[in-house]
Amino acid sequence: xxxxxxxxxxxxxxxxxxxxxxxxxxxxxxxxxxxxxxxxxxxxxxxxxxxxxxxxxxxxxxxxxxxxxxxxxxxxxxxxxxxxxxxxxxxxxxxxxxxxxxxxxxxxxxxxxxxxxxxxxxxxxxxxxxxxxxxxxxxxxxxxxxxxxxxxxxxxxxxxxxxxxxxxxxxxxxxxxxxxxxxxxxxxxxxxxxxxxxxxxxxxxxxxxxxxxxxxxxxxxxxxxxxxxxxxxxxxxxxxxxxxxxxxxxxxxxxxxxxxxxxxxxxxxxxxxxxxxxxxxxxxxxxxxxxxxxxxxxxxxxxxxxxxxxxxxx
Amino acid sequence: xxxxxxxxxxxxxxxxxxxxxxxxxxxxxxxxxxxxxxxxxxxxxxxxxxxxxxxxxxxxxxxxxxxxxxxxxxxxxxxxxxxxxxxxxxxxxxxxxxxxxxxxxxxxxxxxxxxxxxxxxxxxxxxxxxxxxxxxxxxxxxxxxxxxxxxxxxxxxxxxxxxxxxxxxxxxxxxxxxxxxxxxxxxxxxxxxxxxxxxxxxxxxxxxxxxxxxxxxxxxxxxxxxxxxxxxxxxxxxxxxxxxxxxxxxxxxxxxxxxxxxxxxxxxxxxxxxxxxxxxxxxxxxxxxxxxxxxxxxxxxxxxxxxxxxxxxxxxxxxxxxxxxxxxxxxxxxxxxxxxxxxxxxxxxxxxxxxxxxxxxxxxxxxxxxxxxxxxxxxxxxxxxxxxxxxxxxxxxxxxxxxxxxxxxxxxxxxxxxxxxxxxxxxxxxxxxxxxxxxxxxxxxxxxxxxxxxxxxxxxxxxxxxxxxxxxxxxxxxxxxxxxxxxxxxx
Numbered sequence: 001x002x003x004x005x006x007x008x009x010x011x012x013x014x015x016x017x018x019x020x021x022x023x024x025x026x027x028x029x030x031x032x033x034x035x036x037x038x039x040x041x042x043x044x045x046x047x048x049x050x051x052x053x054x055x056x057x058x059x060x061x062x063x064x065x066x067x068x069x070x071x072x073x074x075x076x077x078x079x080x081x082x083x084x085x086x087x088x089x090x091x092x093x094x095x096x097x098x099x100x101x102x103x104x105x106x107x108x109x110x111x112x113x114x115x116x117x118x119x120x121x122x123x124x125x126x127x128x129x130x131x132x133x134x135x136x137x138x139x140x141x142x143x144x145x146x147x148x149x150x151x152x153x154x155x156x157x158x159x160x161x162x163x164x165x166x167x168x169x170x171x172x173x174x175x176x177x178x179x180x181x182x183x184x185x186x187x188x189x190x191x192x193x194x195x196x197x198x199x200x201x202x203x204x205x206x207x208x209x210x211x212x213x214x215x216x217x218x219x220x221x222x223x224x225x226x227x228x229x230x231x232x233x234x235x236x237x238x239x240x241x242x243x244x245x246x247x248x249x250x251x252x253x254x255x256x257x258x259x260x261x262x263x264x265x266x267x268x269x270x271x272x273x274x275x276x277x278x279x280x281x282x283x284x285x286x287x288x289x290x291x292x293x294x295x296x297x298x299x300x301x302x303x304x305x306x307x308x309x310x311x312x313x314x
Numbered sequence: 315x316x317x318x319x320x321x322x323x324x325x326x327x328x329x330x331x332x333x334x335x336x337x338x339x340x341x342x343x344x345x346x347x348x349x350x351x352x353x354x355x356x357x358x359x360x361x362x363x364x365x366x367x368x369x370x371x372x373x374x375x376x377x378x379x380x381x382x383x384x385x386x387x388x389x390x391x392x393x394x395x396x397x398x399x400x401x402x403x404x405x406x407x408x409x410x411x412x413x414x415x416x417x418x419x420x421x422x423x424x425x426x427x428x429x430x431x432x433x434x435x436x437x438x439x440x441x442x443x444x445x446x447x448x449x450x451x452x453x454x455x456x457x458x459x460x461x462x463x464x465x466x467x468x469x470x471x472x473x474x475x476x477x478x479x480x481x482x483x484x485x486x487x488x489x490x491x492x493x494x495x496x497x498x499x500x501x502x503x504x505x506x507x508x509x510x511x512x513x514x515x516x517x518x519x520x521x522x523x524x525x526x527x528x529x530x531x532x533x534x535x536x537x538x539x540x541x542x543x544x545x546x547x548x549x550x551x552x553x554x555x556x557x558x559x560x561x562x563x564x565x566x567x568x569x570x571x572x573x574x575x576x577x578x579x580x581x582x583x584x585x586x587x588x589x590x591x592x593x594x595x596x597x598x599x600x601x602x603x604x605x606x607x608x609x610x611x612x613x614x615x616x617x618x619x620x621x622x623x624x625x626x627x628x629x630x631x632x633x634x635x636x637x638x639x640x641x642x643x644x645x646x647x648x649x650x651x652x653x654x655x656x657x658x659x660x661x662x663x664x665x666x667x668x669x670x671x672x673x674x675x676x677x678x679x680x681x682x683x684x685x686x687x688x689x690x691x692x693x694x695x696x697x698x699x700x701x702x703x704x705x706x707x708x709x710x711x712x713x714x715x716x717x718x719x720x721x722x723x724x725x726x727x728x729x730x731x732x733x734x735x736x737x738x739x740x741x742x743x744x745x746x747x748x749x750x751x752x753x754x755x756x757x758x759x760x761x762x763x764x765x766x767x768x769x770x771x772x773x774x775x776x777x778x779x780x781x782x783x784x785x786x787x788x789x790x791x792x793x794x795x796x797x798x799x800x801x802x803x804x805x
Contacts, residue, residue: 071664071665072665072666075636075637075640075665076640101422101425159453159457160453160456160457161457162457163453163454163456163457163458163459164457164458166457166459167457167458167459172459251442251444251450252450252453252454252457255411255413255442255454255459255461256413256441256442256443256444257411257440257442258440258441259440261442265443265444268417268443268444268445269417269418269421269441269443270417270418271417271418271445272416272417272418272419272420272421273415273416273417273420273445273467274635274636274657274660274661275445275566275567275634275636276418276636276660276661276664277417277418277419277664280418
C-alpha cells in the first residue's frame with residue numbers, strides 16, 4: 001500500500017530537475033527532509049498495519065509450530081516454548097494424517113465436490129447478475145431484493161426441508177445433490193456481488209456495443225466477463241474456500257459415507273470421541289490448506305489489476 | 315433474435331430465483347416444524363413403506379416372542395456362527411450405514427470388529443462419523459434420511475427417538491433369552507421403552523474410578539482411602555505436606571462441565587442410595603431435597619477448601635478434562651488424585667506410554683460415603699439403536715450385541731464390554747480387567763445422572779456446575795436455580 005503512494009511523488013521530482021540544474025544541490029537536503037517527514041508520517045500507519053498482520057498471523061503460526069511437535073509436548077506446554085532450544089520437531093502428525101484410512105479418497109472426493117460447487121454458482125450467478133444489472137423486465141428490483149434477502153437465511157434452517165426434498169428426488173448421498181446445495185447456498189452472495197459490480201461498468205460501453213449490433217450474449221461474453229475478471233476471481237476464491245472447508249453440508253447431504261465423503265469428514269474422524277488425538281488436526285489443517293493456497297495465489301494477480309484498465313481507450 | 319435471447323435470459327433468471335426460493339423457502343418457517351415433520355412422513359411414506367410394514371409386523375410378532383425366537387435365534391456367543399453362516403449368501407453387497415462419534419483408535423478398533431462380520435456375511439459397513447452426533451442425527455431423522463444404525467452417547471436421546479417412533483424394536487428378531495443371559499436386567503430396562511427393547515449398550519465406562527500414582531503415594535506415605543472421612547483426612551494430610559490433593563478438570567468445549575456432573579452423580583448415589591437417585595433423576599424429588607443438598611455440600615467442601623484443588627475454581631473450569639489426568643504423573647506430581655471414568659486410562663497411557671499399569675498408575679474405587687450403599691457405581695455406555703429394518707442390519711445388530719464382537723474390541727484395549735458373557739480374560743491389562751470386574755459385580759449400578767436426564771436439564775446442570783466450581787459455598791443458590799430449570803423442563 002505505502003509503495004504505490006510514495007512512488008508517483010518520487011518520479012515527479014527527477015523530471016523537474018533538468019529545468020533548474022543550479023538548484024540541485026540546495027534541493028537535495030530538502031528532498032531528504034521531505035522524505036523523512038513523509039516516512040515519519042507514514043510510520044504509525046505502517047507499524048499498525050504490520051502489528052495487525054502479525055496479530056492475525058499469530059494463531060496460524062502457533063498452529064504451524066504445534067503441527068511439528070509431538071503429542072505429549074503439545075498438551076504439556078505452549079507452542080512458543082518449542083521456539084527455544086532444545087528443539088524437538090517431528091513429522092508424526094503429518095505422517096498420521098497422510099497415511100490415515102481413506103485420506104486419498106477424501107481428497108479426490110473434495111475435488112469432485114469443490115470444482116463444480118465453485119463453477120456452477122459463479123456461472124449461474126453471473127448470468128443472473130447481468131440480467132439484474134442491465135436488462136429491463138417487470139419486478140426486477142423486487143426479485144433482486146428477494147435474492148439479497150436470501151443472504152440472511154441461516155444455512156442450518158434449510159437442512160431439514162432440503163434433505164426431505166432430496167430424499168424424494170433420490171439425491172441424498174450423491175455428488176449432484178451436494179453440487180446443487182452448494183450452488184444454491186453460494187448464489188445469493190454471487191448474484192449480489194456481481195450485480196453490483198456489473199452495474200458499476202460504464203453505461204457507454206453497453207450503448208456503443210448495442211449500436212454496433214452486439215447481441216446480449218455477445219455483450220455478456222465479450223465485454224462483461226473480460227471486464228469482470230477481478231470480481232469473478234475474488235468470488236471464486238470465496239466460494240472455493242467455503243466449499244472446500246465445508247463439513248456440515250457434506251455430513252448432512254452425503255451422510256459421511258466414505259465413498260463420497262470429502263476430506264473434512266475424513267479428517268474429523270481422526271479425533272476420537274473424547275477429543276483426544278486432536279494434535280493430528282494441526283497437521284491436517286495445513287495439509288488441507290495447501291490446495292486453497294494454490295488457488296489463491298494463482299488468482300491473486302487479478303486483484304491488483306485496475307478494474308477497468310484500458311477498457312474505454314480508443 | 316435479440317428479443318428471443320433476451321426473454322431466454324429472463325426466463326433463466328426467473329428459474330434461478332424460483333430454484334433458490336424453493337430451496338430456502340420452507341426453512342423460513344421454522345415454527346412450523348411439526349407440520350414440516352408431518353409432510354416428511356407423508357413424502358417419505360413411499361420409500362419407508364417396507365420398513366414400516368416390517369416394524370408393524372415386528373410389533374405384532376413381539377407379542378408372540380416365543381415363535382419369532384427360533385427364526386432369528388442367532389443372537390450371540392454360542393449361536394453366532396451358525397446364523398451368520400446361514401445368511402452369507404443373502405447379504406453379499408448389502409450396505410449397513412452406522413452413524414457414531416468414534417474416531418482415531420476407536421474407529422480402527424471398530425473397523426476390526428465389523429471387518430469380521432463383513433468377512434462372514436459379505437455385507438458392507440459404511441461408517442459415518444461425526445462428533446456432533448445429536449445435531450446431525452436429529453437433522454437426518456427430521457429430513458427422513460436416518461442411518462441404519464446409530465450409536466448414541468446416552469439413553470435420554472434413545473428414549474426420545476423411541477417415543478417418536480424412529481427406532482426398530484429389537485425383541486422382534488433377537489433371541490431375548492440370549493439377550494437376557496448376556497445383559498444384566500438393569501441394562502435391558504434402560505434400553506427399553508414401553509416394555510420393548512430398543513437399545514443395546516455397547517461400550518461401557520465405569521465411573522467409580524479415582525486415578526492416582528501408586529509410587530507418589532508410597533513416597534508421600536499415603537494410603538488409599540476406603541471411606542469419605544478417610545479421603546478428607548488424606549487430603550488434609552497432603553495439604554499439610556504442602557501438596558495439592560485433587561486434580562479436577564471440567565473443560566470440554568460446548569460440553570464443559572460434565573466431569574463435575576459425573577462427580578455429583580457418584581456422590582449422590584453413594585450418599586443417598588439408588589432409590590433417592592432414581593427419584594432425583596426423574597425429578598420426583600426436587601433438587602432442593604435434603605440429601606441432594608448434603609451431596610452438593612460434600613462436593614463443595616472439595617472444591618472450596620483452600621489448597622485442595624489444583625488451580626482452584628478457575629483451574630477446574632479452564633483445564634481440559636484430558637489434561638486433568640496428567641498432573642499425577644509428572645515429576646514431582648502437581649496433584650495426587652483425579653476422579654474420572656475408566657476411559658481416563660486411555661488418556662494416561664497415550665501421554666505416558668512407559669507408565670506400568672498398577673505400579674505406575676492405578677485407580678481406587680470411589681470411597682464409601684454411607685456404608686449402607688457401599689460399592690455403588692455410576693456408569694456410562696454408548697447406545698446402539700436400529701433405525702432401518704433390513705436383513706443385513708438385523709444380522710449386524712445381532713452380531714454387535716453378541717459376546718464375540720465385544721470380545722474382539724476388548725482385546726484391543728480401551729473397551730469395557732456391557733455384555734457379561736465376555737470373559738474377563740479378554741482384557742489386555744490388569745486395570746481394564748479390574749474395571750470390568752467391578753462393573754459386573756457392583757451391588758448397585760446406575761447410569762450417570764446427566765445422561766439419563768432430558769438433554770436440556772443435562773446442559774443446564776453442566777453450566778450450573780461450572781458456576782458452582784467458582785462459588786462452592788453457594789449451594790442453595792445453585793440448587794434453586796437448577797430446580798427452576800427442572801420445573802420448566804420436566805413436564
